Amino acid sequence: MPLETVLGAVLVVATAGLFATMLIVAIQARKPLPGVAARVACPNDGKPADVRIGRDSATRQLVVLWCDRFPNRKIGCRQECFMKVVPTS
Numbered sequence: 001m002p003l004e005t006v007l008g009a010v011l012v013v014a015t016a017g018l019f020a021t022m023l024i025v026a027i028q029a030r031k032p033l034p035g036v037a038a039r040v041a042c043p044n045d046g047k048p049a050d051v052r053i054g055r056d057s058a059t060r061q062l063v064v065l066w067c068d069r070f071p072n073r074k075i076g077c078r079q080e081c082f083m084k085v086v087p088t089s
Contacts (some may be wrong), residue, residue: 035052035053037050040081043051043077043081052065
């Protein structure tokens with residue numbers, strides 16, 4: 001076989017292995033959101049908001065851990081919706 005064919009085959013196999021490794025790492029990095037899913041009426045605009053409720057790791061109190069209004073996971077409100085939670089299935 002010509003050298004170019006062998007090098008081409010090695011390059012294809014190495015590239016496929018690299019992409020497979022990247023995919024495995026990306027899948028392993030994805031973790032489910034903690035807490036229990038619920039839907040609340042947002043006190044700021046009255047529209048429905050999806051939240052996840054769980055225990056604060058420091059105080060062990062129940063808090064809103066995630067809200068779809070704050071996708072970067074830093075909740076920027078006073079969590080007044082917490083008292084009006086309706087569990088979802």
